Amino acid sequence: LRHFPWLVLACVPFTTAASQVSLSGSVSLATPYVFRGVTRSNGWNFQPEVFAAARLAGGYLTVGGWANLEAGSNSPGNLTDLGGTRPGFSEVNYWVQYARPLGEVEATVGAVRYTFPADAAAATRDSDDNTTEIYGAIQLSSTYLVPRLTAYLDVERVRGIYLEGGLTVPLLAYPFGNPIVFYASTLAGYNLGQELNPDRPNQGANFRHDGFTHFDFSIRATLRPVKSLPLSMNIEPHWQLKVDDFTKRTSPEPGDANRHIQFWLDVSISTGIGLP
Amino acid sequence: MSRRQPLILLTAGLVIAAPNYVNSGPPADLLSGRPAAWPTGRLAVCAGFCAGFGRADITPPPGVGLAGNGPEGKVAAGYRVRLFVRALVIKDARGESVALLVADLAHVSPTLHRMTAAAVAQQTGLTADRILISATHTHAGPGHFYSEKQYNGFGSSVPGYDTTVVHYLAQAFRNAILEAWRTMAPARAAWGQLPVWGFTRNRSYLAYLENKPEPSHPFPVPSGLDPLHRAVDPTWTMLRVDLKDESGVYRPAAAYSVFAIHGTANPPDGDLIDADIHGMLERGLERHIDAKLSIQPSFRNHSVHLVANGTEGDVSPDWPATARCGIPRIQPVLRPGGPRTPAAPWQWRFSDSVTVQLCTRSARDFITEAGDSITRRVAALYEDLGSKLQDNLEIAVAFRTDSLPGFHGLCPAPYTGVSTTAGAEDGPTRLRGWRLFGLFNLGFEEGGSAVNPHPRGCHREKRVALGETLQNLLTGKDALAQVAQLTVVRIGDLLIGATPAEVTTVAGFELKRAIRDSMVAAGGSVGAVALVSMANGYIQYVTTDEEYRVQHYEGGSTIYGPRMATVLAEQLGTLAGAIGRARGGSPANQVYDLLSNPGDTVQVLPPRNAGPPPDRITRRVLAMECSGDTVRVRWLDAWPGRLFPADTMMVQFDPPVGHPVWDDDPRVEIRAVRPQGGSGFVWEARLSDSRILGRPIRFTATPRADFPSPVSQECR
Numbered sequence: 001l002r003h004f005p006w007l008v009l010a011c012v013p014f015t016t017a018a019s020q021v022s023l024s025g026s027v028s029l030a031t032p033y034v035f036r037g038v039t040r041s042n043g044w045n046f047q048p049e050v051f052a053a054a055r056l057a058g059g060y061l062t063v064g065g066w067a068n069l070e071a072g073s074n075s076p077g078n079l080t081d082l083g084g085t086r087p088g089f090s091e092v093n094y095w096v097q098y099a100r101p102l103g104e105v106e107a108t109v110g111a112v113r114y115t116f117p118a119d120a121a122a123a124t125r126d127s128d129d130n131t132t133e134i135y136g137a138i139q140l141s142s143t144y145l146v147p148r149l150t151a152y153l154d155v156e157r158v159r160g161i162y163l164e165g166g167l168t169v170p171l172l173a174y175p176f177g178n179p180i181v182f183y184a185s186t187l188a189g190y191n192l193g194q195e196l197n198p199d200r201p202n203q204g205a206n207f208r209h210d211g212f213t214h215f216d217f218s219i220r221a222t223l224r225p226v227k228s229l230p231l232s233m234n235i236e237p238h239w240q241l242k243v244d245d246f247t248k249r250t251s252p253e254p255g256d257a258n259r260h261i262q263f264w265l266d267v268s269i270s271t272g273i274g275l276p
Numbered sequence: 277m278s279r280r281q282p283l284i285l286l287t288a289g290l291v292i293a294a295p296n297y298v299n300s301g302p303p304a305d306l307l308s309g310r311p312a313a314w315p316t317g318r319l320a321v322c323a324g325f326c327a328g329f330g331r332a333d334i335t336p337p338p339g340v341g342l343a344g345n346g347p348e349g350k351v352a353a354g355y356r357v358r359l360f361v362r363a364l365v366i367k368d369a370r371g372e373s374v375a376l377l378v379a380d381l382a383h384v385s386p387t388l389h390r391m392t393a394a395a396v397a398q399q400t401g402l403t404a405d406r407i408l409i410s411a412t413h414t415h416a417g418p419g420h421f422y423s424e425k426q427y428n429g430f431g432s433s434v435p436g437y438d439t440t441v442v443h444y445l446a447q448a449f450r451n452a453i454l455e456a457w458r459t460m461a462p463a464r465a466a467w468g469q470l471p472v473w474g475f476t477r478n479r480s481y482l483a484y485l486e487n488k489p490e491p492s493h494p495f496p497v498p499s500g501l502d503p504l505h506r507a508v509d510p511t512w513t514m515l516r517v518d519l520k521d522e523s524g525v526y527r528p529a530a531a532y533s534v535f536a537i538h539g540t541a542n543p544p545d546g547d548l549i550d551a552d553i554h555g556m557l558e559r560g561l562e563r564h565i566d567a568k569l570s571i572q573p574s575f576r577n578h579s580v581h582l583v584a585n586g587t588e589g590d591v592s593p594d595w596p597a598t599a600r601c602g603i604p605r606i607q608p609v610l611r612p613g614g615p616r617t618p619a620a621p622w623q624w625r626f627s628d629s630v631t632v633q634l635c636t637r638s639a640r641d642f643i644t645e646a647g648d649s650i651t652r653r654v655a656a657l658y659e660d661l662g663s664k665l666q667d668n669l670e671i672a673v674a675f676r677t678d679s680l681p682g683f684h685g686l687c688p689a690p691y692t693g694v695s696t697t698a699g700a701e702d703g704p705t706r707l708r709g710w711r712l713f714g715l716f717n718l719g720f721e722e723g724g725s726a727v728n729p730h731p732r733g734c735h736r737e738k739r740v741a742l743g744e745t746l747q748n749l750l751t752g753k754d755a756l757a758q759v760a761q762l763t764v765v766r767i768g769d770l771l772i773g774a775t776p777a778e779v780t781t782v783a784g785f786e787l788k789r790a791i792r793d794s795m796v797a798a799g800g801s802v803g804a805v806a807l808v809s810m811a812n813g814y815i816q817y818v819t820t821d822e823e824y825r826v827q828h829y830e831g832g833s834t835i836y837g838p839r840m841a842t843v844l845a846e847q848l849g850t851l852a853g854a855i856g857r858a859r860g861g862s863p864a865n866q867v868y869d870l871l872s873n874p875g876d877t878v879q880v881l882p883p884r885n886a887g888p889p890p891d892r893i894t895r896r897v898l899a900m901e902c903s904g905d906t907v908r909v910r911w912l913d914a915w916p917g918r919l920f921p922a923d924t925m926m927v928q929f930d931p932p933v934g935h936p937v938w939d940d941d942p943r944v945e946i947r948a949v950r951p952q953g954g955s956g957f958v959w960e961a962r963l964s965d966s967r968i969l970g971r972p973i974r975f976t977a978t979p980r981a982d983f984p985s986p987v988s989q990e991c992r
Contacts, residue, residue, distance in 0.1 A: 022612060053612030060612040095614045106608070112615055135615065141607045144714030169713050170606050170622060181606065181622055184713070222621040232621055268618050 025050040032079070032264065033068055036162065036206065037189055037214030037240060037247035039262070041090065043078040044071040059100020067092040079251055083122030090125070091116055108137040108150075129204055131157035145169050158204040160193020162213075171219070180223040189213035191244065208245040215241040218266075236266040322367065325667045327463035327517045329530045329580040330363040330455030332448035333923075334379065335549060336418045337916035338948040339882050340441065341432025344382035344415025345544040345703045348603075349432045352418070354947035354960075355549035355921055358940045359417050361409075361445075362558070362582040363452035364517065364532050365402075365460060366767065372671040372862055374765055375402050375453050376532055376772075377409040378582040379445070380551040380558075381417040382431070382539070383814040384409050386761060386776075386870050388421055391446035396453045405675030405865040408763050408774050409449060410584045410811035412554035413539035415703065416546060418880075421445055425875030426755040427814065436878030444881065448922070462520040463529075464665035467770040469804055470657045471495035471510040475646045476537050478507035478781065479592040479701040480830055482723060486822040487782045508591045509536050509781050512654060513806040515767060516661040526665070528565045530579050531658060533557075534772070534806040536586030536781070540702035541593040541643045545601040545632045548945060553593055556647025556942070557583045557654070564655045575925045575938040584808045587784025589777075589817050589830050592702050593646065599639035601627040604706045624706065644942065669768040672858065674851035675865040678760050680815065684843045686836040687734035689748075690756040692816075693832025694719035694741045695726035700829040722828040734837050737825050741832075754873045756835050757815040762844070764791060764851040766860065769803035771795060773848045776813035780830055783820045783841040787848055794849035798856025818844060887915030890982040893956040897989040900975060907963045909975045911987055912956040916948045919957070923980065927961045930974040937963060 026049040032042035051064025068091040070082045081090035097110030111134045116125040137150035145167055152162045166187040191213050196205040207213050220236040240262040242248040250256045335358040342349040359380035367373040375396075393404035419432040420441040428437040471494075478484050484507045497506050512535045519529040541553040551558070562577035571578045604624040611620040627635075682688040698720045699705035710720045717725040719739050728739045740747060763774040773791045788805040795802050817833040824831040824838040834840050854863035887893075898910040907929065913919055919926070921939070926946060929937040939946050943965045949958040961975065977987040 024612065026617070028618075047616070049614070049616060051612065051614055051617070060610065062612045062614055064614045064617075066614065066616040093616065095616075097614050099610060101610055106610055110615065139608065144711065146608055168608075171712060183622070220619070234618060 021052070021054045023050070023052045028268065030266075032250070034240070034262070034264070036164075037216070037242060037244065038206070039079055039247075039250045041068070041070050041078065041080050041082075042251055043080065045069060046071050056098070057100065059098055062097045062099075063095070064097075065092065065094050077252060079124075079249070081116065081123065081125045082118045082120065083124060084118075084120035089117050090123075104141050106139040106141065108135075108139075110135050129157065131204060154194060154206075158194050158206055159197075160191070160195070162194050162206065163190040163192060164188070165190070180221065183220045183222075185216075185218045185220065187216040187218075189215075195244075206246065211243070213244040214247045215243070220266075234266065234268040236268075238262075238264050238266065240264075322460045322462060324369045325367070325463055325465070325669055326460045327364065327366045327465065327519060327529070328456040328458065328460035329517075330365075330452040330457075330459070331576075331580055332361050332363075332452040332455070333921070334359045334361050334381070334417075334445055334448045335921040336441070336444065337882050337920055338549075339916055340418035340420065340549075340880050341434030342416050342547070342549070343419030343432045344413070344417070344539070345432075346430055346699070346705065347433050348544050348699070348703060348705050349415065349419075350545065350547040351434055352416075352549045353547040354945060355939075356945050357551040357555035357559075357942050358921065359414070359549060359551055360558070361449050361452045362580050363449075363456040364530065364580070364582055365400075365453060365456040366463070366465070366517070366671060367460065368669060368671040370670065370861070372673070373400075373402060373406060374671055374673050374767075375400075375407045375456065376582065376584075376765070377407070377449060377452060378532075378584045379409060379411055379449070380414050380554060381411045381421075381445075382413055382415055382419065383411045383422070383427070383810050384812065385421050385423045385427075385872075386759065386813040387423040387442055387872050387874070388446055388449065389761065389812045390870065391442065392449040392453065395446060395450035396457075399454060400457050402453065404761075404867045405763070406673055407453070408765060408772075408808070408811055410774065410808045412551065412583060413585050413588065413778075413810055414550065414552040414554060415540050415544065416542055416548065416550035416552060418445075418549070420878075420880050422814065423870075423872035423874055424755060424757055424814075425873050426751050427757075428875045429751075429755075434880055436876055436880060437874035438878055438880040440879065440881045459519075462526075462667065463517050464526050464667045465515055465517045465669050465767070466661040466664035466666060467513065467515045467768065467804065468657055468661045468664070469511050469513050470653065472512045472535065472650055472653055473498055473501055473510045474505060475594050475650055476508045476510070476591045477504040477594050478590050479538075480590040480722070480780070480823070480828040481507055483819065483823040483826050483828040483831060484590060484780075484782065486826055487820055488822065491782050491785050505594065507781065509587050509784055511535070511586070511806070512657065513586075513770070513804065514654065514657050514661065515770065516658055516665065518662075518665055528568050528579065528658075528662075530565065530581060531561060532582045532584070533561075533654065534584045534586045534808055536588040536591045536784070536809075538588050538592050538702055539585070541595050541599070541646070542639050543599055543601050543632075543635050544703045545627060546636055546639075548947070553643045553647055554583050554585075556643055557581070557650060560647055560651030561654055561658060564651065564658070573935050575928075575940060585810060587779045587781055587787075587807050588809055589780035589783065589819065590823075590828075591781060593642070595639055595642050595702075599635055599642055601632050601635040603704050603708065606706070640942065666768070670766070670860055672766040672855045672860055672862045673865065674764045674854045674863050675867065676762050676847060676851060677866070677868045677870065678762065678847060680758055680760055680836050684846065685839045686843055689744075690758075690835035691735055691738065691740040691744055691747055692756070692835060693726060693735075693738040693827055695722050695739075695827050695829050695832030697741050698722060698726070698829065722832075723826045726827045726832060727825070728827075736838055737827055738832060738834075738837070739827065754871075755875070757813065758873075759813065759870055760815050760844070760847075761812040762847050762851060763811065764848060764855060766800075766855050769801050771802055771805045771852060772808060773805060773852070774808040774811035775818070775844055775848070776811055776815045777818040777840070777844065778809050778816065778830070778833075779807060779818045779841075779844075780820065780823060782823065783818050786820065786841055787845050790845035790849035791852040794853035795856045798853040800852075800856035800860060882915065882917030884917055884920075886917035887951065887957060888954050890914060890918070892954065893983075895956070895977060895983055895985065895987045897975065897977075897987055898958065900989050900991045902968075902973065902991040905964055905966045905969050907968065907973055907975065907991065909961045909989070910949065911959055911961075911977050912952060913959050913977060913987075914983065915951065915957045918982070919959075919980070921946070925978050928976045928978055929961075929963050930976070931968055932971050932973070934967070937965070
């Protein structure tokens with residue numbers, strides 16, 4: 001499981017678009033936990049999420065929380081934020097987001113607070129690494145290509161901008177009955193100021209250098225396996241080309257310290273009930 | 277819940293080895309369980325040339341899948357112009373007889389044909405070979421009755437075979453035949469033809485042009501007619517039949533017509549059961565005949581006009597561009613979530629309600645105008661035939677059933693082409709024009725990449741959708757049509773050929789030529805040949821070899837390969853020749869048993885006991901609104917299933933002037949809106965008519981068997 005295949009399993013309740021106010025929760029099982037190209041933990045990770053949403057001015061105002069629970073695979077052979085050998089939350093995020101369509105464009109703004117509750121001496125990240133980002137995204141809807149550009153600005157500990165540009169295209173869709181849709185996505189990460197800053201050594205860093213951090217290519221299939229249940233499944237293999245040095249380390253093994261290519265498979269199962 | 281339907285054996289007469297179809301003794305009312313009465317009166321005690329007409333309402337309640345546009349079709353929310361099956365039974369002085377039926381359906385199936393035959397054989401002596409049932413091809417009628425799994429699975433957006441639908445339709449067909457049989461009287465008949473140009477066009481013109489030399493037309497082409505409108509068979513064939521009344525006078529009674537026009541004047545986005553343009557053509561001449569008989573307009577016309585479809589494979593009604601609403605597009609959908617929430621699945625985005633309203637109105641305007649214009653011309657033909665009526669026409673019927681796989685060079689297995697998945701010009705699917713990454717064509721189009729660049733094997737240029745292996749895996753064995761029931765009927769010197777296929781214009785010319793030539797070669801005389809499509813089953817399309825090469829929708833849907841037209845021409849010619857060799861009489865027709873493979877059985881038709889019983893429902897008008905040229909009424913009534921439109925009239929509007937307007941009128945829409953707890957079901961009736969502007973109008977939900985009290989309200 002260290003290198004191939006890696007698996008992400010998520011159970012994500014979804015809400016109906018027609019709900020005026022909704023409360024949703026999710027839990028994911030992921031290995032490894034890769035964030036912006038950086039492999040944060042390659043043990044088993046549970047990732048619960050809860051959020052409340054309200055329809056507002058044609059869009060959704062959402063407030064929620066997300067956490068990563070490192071689930072006991074914190075052996076010396078695994079990367080870990082938490083450190084130690086006991087399971088625990090390595091990361092908790094709180095966020096607020098507003099998204100609404102503007103014609104064929106979907107616009108999103110939000111803020112996310114990253115906290116790292118670990119207190120073990122061996123922890124890679126702890127409360128000193130807590131930080132906050134604000135972000136905005138635009139996504140264009142068209143028949144074939146759906147481009148999305150997201151900008152994250154760290155306003156606290158790391159400072160600087162991280163840009164993510166993506167392009168999604170539906171490949172094939174079985175349109176009738178329970179739909180099965182295959183998508184292809186490409187994504188590029190670009191760092192503008194979140195790298196190591198020699199002038200301010202106490203400042204946090206997500207990357208070693210500025211510029212492109214990684215490129216990701218994935219194919220996602222979504223389907224509803226059981227007709228009578230509000231259950232959807234995502235299967236999404238990823239191929240990632242690592243550019244920044246921080247993204248190239250995929251495990252503590254010396255041989256994995258400078259990998260250029262990473263592959264993993266996401267499998268998520270989503271279910272839920274919309275609230276009135 | 278669905279359950280597996282076993283292979284069903286359909287016989288010439290009674291259905292055997294069919295658990296759902298066993299029918300002994302008097303036929304039961306299969307929906308209510310009440311025994312139906314045997315027809316009374318003298319049966320077929322009529323000497324000489326005799327005819328009778330019948331009609332039965334086949335409008336189902338909302339909830340059925342609308343067949344014809346495949347999975348792109350909607351689920352019926354209600355109805356507009358009612359569906360009927362109409363029957364003409366004729367018998368000559370020698371005792372030869374035939375029943376001609378036309379149903380307002382997308383297609384018919386061998387199951388319906390054989391069940392109908394089984395149901396009438398005892399009373400009428402009409403066997404399966406003597407019954408010709410064809411469909412108008414409206415794309416707004418129910419599915420779920422096919423003999424083939426694929427058509428039940430993908431014929432509409434509601435997959436499944438429903439034995440209740442099958443029994444419901446077969447019983448209506450039976451009733452129509454028995455009514456015709458009961459009312460048989462000495463008759464006079466005459467046939468004639470006229471060209472009807474300008475209301476149809478070839479929807480697959482590039483494929484049509486592949487035919488070299490360009491076919492000559494049976495009628496002179498009007499000058500100024502553009503190529504698309506010329507590339508059709510404009511022939512309207514009509515058999516007029518007058519019946520002798522009790523006073524001994526022959527009076528106009530009805531007509532049987534054949535004309536090539538797809539039943540696709542309505543857009544696929546409509547969610548109402550509707551007889552489409554054929555509904556106008558049927559009723560138009562019926563009203564004309566009723567007027568001649570001084571019969572006042574009523575909910576149901578007195579006379580009967582059957583409009584069978586001709587070689588309509590590539591022939592569309594000339595609907596305006598504004599009569600189409602656009603195809604769905606898959607797009608991301610805005611959903612609540614945050615930066616870590618997994619991406620939501622994309623969804624299909626459909627035309628908004630305003631767009632659908634506008635394009636539907638445009639289509640209906642075309643249907644009304646074209647229906648009226650065509651009716652005027654057809655009524656003139658009907659009048660012309662009045663001076664040519666004869667009472668000594670002879671009838672003959674030749675019939676055969678062919679197993680299609682490998683038959684006379686047909687492909688050993690049927691396959692659907694990739695161009696079929698793109699849909700025809702009338703009803704493009706959401707896959708039409710789809711390109712991988714927006715760049716690479718996968719064949720979801722007519723012609724182009726739908727053509728196999730390296731033709732090989734029996735299907736030659738056809739690029740099989742998903743490939744033969746995968747299509748076999750997904751659809752299973754025998755999922756497409758396996759048999760063709762072919763008929764040639766002689767009525768005087770008019771020959772009517774009938775196939776279960778949708779035949780293109782030029783392929784139709786070939787088939788008709790084969791019928792004519794074979795009859796002449798056998799020593800018979802031929803005045804004219806008409807070809808009826810979608811009769812006694814459904815085997816999809818038949819193109820010419822040349823049209824097949826370019827793999828338009830019709831070529832991709834020619835499921836047994838490029839020799840289909842040739843083989844059908846041979847077989848129809850054989851039938852015509854057999855009549856000729858029998859000196860104009862019927863040869864000995866063999867009627868073989870058939871197997872059907874309808875796939876999973878589901879219950880689609882709402883049950884007769886749906887919702888609360890009648891004694892717990894207080895029928896009442898909930899709201900009535902008169903705004904501009906529209907009256908909208910909501911009333912509380914029984915659930916769909918208990919409230920069966922086919923049982924009788926549902927609503928009536930009484931304007932201050934003119935005759936009442938019933939729910940069979942194209943200006944009236946009926947929709948089942950929603951259940952209202954245990955107190956009933958909310959229905960909506962909408963009347964749109966500029967003549968009611970500012971005038972008082974009364975709405976009545978009419979009495980029915982279990983609901984004797986009418987519900988009525990007036991607004992201005």
